[in-house]
Amino acid sequence: MKRLVQALLVLLLVSLLLFIMLRIVPGNPVAVLMGEHANQETIDRVTAELGLDQPIHVQFFRYLTGAVRGDFGTSYSLGKPVSQLIGSAFLNTLLLSLAAALFAWITGGICGVLAAIRKNSIADRLFMGFSLLGISMPVFMVAMILQYVFAYWLHWVPISGTADWRSFILPAIALGWNSAGSIARLIRSALLDILEDDYIDTARAKGLSKTSVLFRHALRNTMLPTVTMMALQFSALLSGAVITETIFSINGIGRLAVQAINARDVPLLQGTVLFSTALVILGNLIADLLYKVLDPRTRKEA
Amino acid sequence: MLRKKEKQIVAAFEHRAGDEIGEQETFGVLMRRMLRENKLAAVSLLVIILMFLCMALAPMLTSYGETDMDLLNRLQPPSGAHLLGTDEGGRDVLTRLLYGSRVSLMVGIVPTLLSMVLGALLGVVAGYRGGLTDTVIMRLADVVLAFPSMLLAMVIMYTLGGGLFNVFLTLTLMNWGSVARIARSETLRLKESEYVEAARSIGVSGWNIIRRHILPNCLPTLIVLFTLNVPAAILTESSLSFLGLGIQPPSASWGLMVNTGRQYLYNAPWLSFAPSAAIMVAVLSFNFLGDGLRDVLDPRQRKQ
Numbered sequence: 393m394k395r396l397v398q399a400l401l402v403l404l405l406v407s408l409l410l411f412i413m414l415r416i417v418p419g420n421p422v423a424v425l426m427g428e429h430a431n432q433e434t435i436d437r438v439t440a441e442l443g444l445d446q447p448i449h450v451q452f453f454r455y456l457t458g459a460v461r462g463d464f465g466t467s468y469s470l471g472k473p474v475s476q477l478i479g480s481a482f483l484n485t486l487l488l489s490l491a492a493a494l495f496a497w498i499t500g501g502i503c504g505v506l507a508a509i510r511k512n513s514i515a516d517r518l519f520m521g522f523s524l525l526g527i528s529m530p531v532f533m534v535a536m537i538l539q540y541v542f543a544y545w546l547h548w549v550p551i552s553g554t555a556d557w558r559s560f561i562l563p564a565i566a567l568g569w570n571s572a573g574s575i576a577r578l579i580r581s582a583l584l585d586i587l588e589d590d591y592i593d594t595a596r597a598k599g600l601s602k603t604s605v606l607f608r609h610a611l612r613n614t615m616l617p618t619v620t621m622m623a624l625q626f627s628a629l630l631s632g633a634v635i636t637e638t639i640f641s642i643n644g645i646g647r648l649a650v651q652a653i654n655a656r657d658v659p660l661l662q663g664t665v666l667f668s669t670a671l672v673i674l675g676n677l678i679a680d681l682l683y684k685v686l687d688p689r690t691r692k693e694a
Numbered sequence: 695m696l697r698k699k700e701k702q703i704v705a706a707f708e709h710r711a712g713d714e715i716g717e718q719e720t721f722g723v724l725m726r727r728m729l730r731e732n733k734l735a736a737v738s739l740l741v742i743i744l745m746f747l748c749m750a751l752a753p754m755l756t757s758y759g760e761t762d763m764d765l766l767n768r769l770q771p772p773s774g775a776h777l778l779g780t781d782e783g784g785r786d787v788l789t790r791l792l793y794g795s796r797v798s799l800m801v802g803i804v805p806t807l808l809s810m811v812l813g814a815l816l817g818v819v820a821g822y823r824g825g826l827t828d829t830v831i832m833r834l835a836d837v838v839l840a841f842p843s844m845l846l847a848m849v850i851m852y853t854l855g856g857g858l859f860n861v862f863l864t865l866t867l868m869n870w871g872s873v874a875r876i877a878r879s880e881t882l883r884l885k886e887s888e889y890v891e892a893a894r895s896i897g898v899s900g901w902n903i904i905r906r907h908i909l910p911n912c913l914p915t916l917i918v919l920f921t922l923n924v925p926a927a928i929l930t931e932s933s934l935s936f937l938g939l940g941i942q943p944p945s946a947s948w949g950l951m952v953n954t955g956r957q958y959l960y961n962a963p964w965l966s967f968a969p970s971a972a973i974m975v976a977v978l979s980f981n982f983l984g985d986g987l988r989d990v991l992d993p994r995q996r997k998q
Binding site: 401402403405406409410413414416417524525527528529530531532533536537539540544627628630631632634635638639646649650653654661664665668669672673676 | 833834836837840841842843844845846848849850852853925929932933936937938939949952956959960963966967970971973974977978981
């Protein structure tokens with residue numbers, strides 16, 4: 393409950409900060425919106441219609457009460473309600489993030505476990521090399537290499553768009569590689585730690601098979617940090633989605649935010665960023681709760 | 695409330711608190727040991743030094759000028775005359791890369807340094823003073839850290855406008871939060887130590903305790919954090935410039951080069967891939983060096 397209140401407070405402050413930042417941009421947004429040929433009268437009228445002539449605290453309060461009801465205003469450049477635009481873009485971002493998370497979880501998990509049980513083998517070095525590549529390559533580099541090799545050169549998958557499910561393969565890998573690398577490294581080091589614990593020796597001494605020791609005793613305890621980290625990776629995924637969606641022309645939240653900036657569309661930018669940040673705060677909250685559920689020790693303390 | 699990475703870094707240094715003062719080695723000794731024992735970190739340091747040399751000596755290393763156009767030789771593939779080919783204006787890509795390193799490395803170092811100073815000061819003051827000061831500073835840090843970093847960077851850049859100085863400012867405003875958290879938790883720990891207690895009991899003022907006793911003891915943590923934040927800053931700048939929101943032409947950063955090269959991805963892939971590779975090498979080197987530093991500064995991890 394305390395965490396929930398704290399999360400809501402952070403969200404409120406986030407929206408306030410965002411609101412102030414977007415209001416101190418020099419220039420009257422209406423004048424930009426109407427183009428060069430609008431006369432002062434029209435500009436004044438539209439300014440009043442949009443409520444931009446009100447004091448800033450009134451504007452903020454209006455925005456906030458609207459946002460709570462799901463009304464983020466109307467996009468200047470696209471002329472549609474921001475909530476509607478976010479709604480249709482969110483599906484694509486959600487699909488992309490889920491596919492990327494799935495990729496990251498499966499490959500990261502398998503590579504991490506294999507690397508740990510074959511420590512210092514060629515496979516270990518290879519997997520850890522791939523993880524490091526994922527962590528140190530900029531998302532746009534991964535995306536462009538994948539696009540060049542598999543879409544342009546080999547024609548295995550479409551270059552961009554969201555026409556069929558195959559067009560999500562490359563973006564998901566590009567976006568998920570970074571997380572896969574972090575997860576693989578985390579699982580490897582956690583598993584190496586745990587495999588030296590006394591209870592693993594006990595399990596081995598009892599005569600349990602190697603697989604049983606690994607899956608029933610060791611792996612379970614690596615789940616704790618991994619699950620938390622996966623929830624926290626959510627923020628990184630949303631950040632990376634901005635680039636990935638731009639490169640692969642996926643109409644998601646990130647691309648919408650970029651379009652909003654290029655069109656100087658304040659309501660749209662404000663809506664997309666606020667929505668994404670709310671998702672991240674929710675993700676962190678879920679991570680906290682999961683941690684409590686998964687780890688009985690923290691439950692007792694709380 | 696700390697994030698995983700921050701927790702690891704804090705945990706890594708908690709161990710040092712228990713060390714006897716006499717046992718602590720000087721930074722120079724630790725550095726030398728790292729370079730001797732950790733080949734990867736040594737090579738990385740060498741690469742970083744080389745990159746800085748290239749950055750400083752760029753005009754001497756190439757016979758072309760940064761903006762020398764040669765329209766008869768547009769989009770030439772790599773050859774003897776142009777080792778990394780030419781771009782859409784016939785400019786030598788290697789030359790652009792060398793000059794671009796000035797911006798990209800500066801962007802890695804300057805804002806990271808600024809955010810370290812800002813974050814460390816705020817974090818130490820929050821931890822030392824406690825109460826309302828603590829609450830206000832740390833809530834502000836929470837808010838900054840709640841944003842997905844790329845979107846926050848985009849919004850700040852939108853507000854400020856593009857350009858090198860604004861990129862510095864944006865990255866500083868983005869990154870001080872995590873530094874403040876770590877500095878604060880270090881301070882909370884050091885505040886309870888006996889020597890701070892002793893200093894307080896003989897009447898040393900709060901500011902002097904912070905300056906003489908707490909900040910120097912946070913320094914190793916902050917050095918590691920610095921090395922690990924530099925590559926993050928380089929990556930963020932390159933992503934911003936890639937979206938056209940960061941460095942503005944005609945000045946070039948590696949990210950901006952990738953952005954302009956993207957239009958020619960299929961006929962001239964070297965335009966995008968060469969600067970991408972440069973970004974990767976820089977990021978990898980700083981990461982390896984940071985890992986190496988953490989290993990020597992933290993005895994508990996060395997055991998493994």
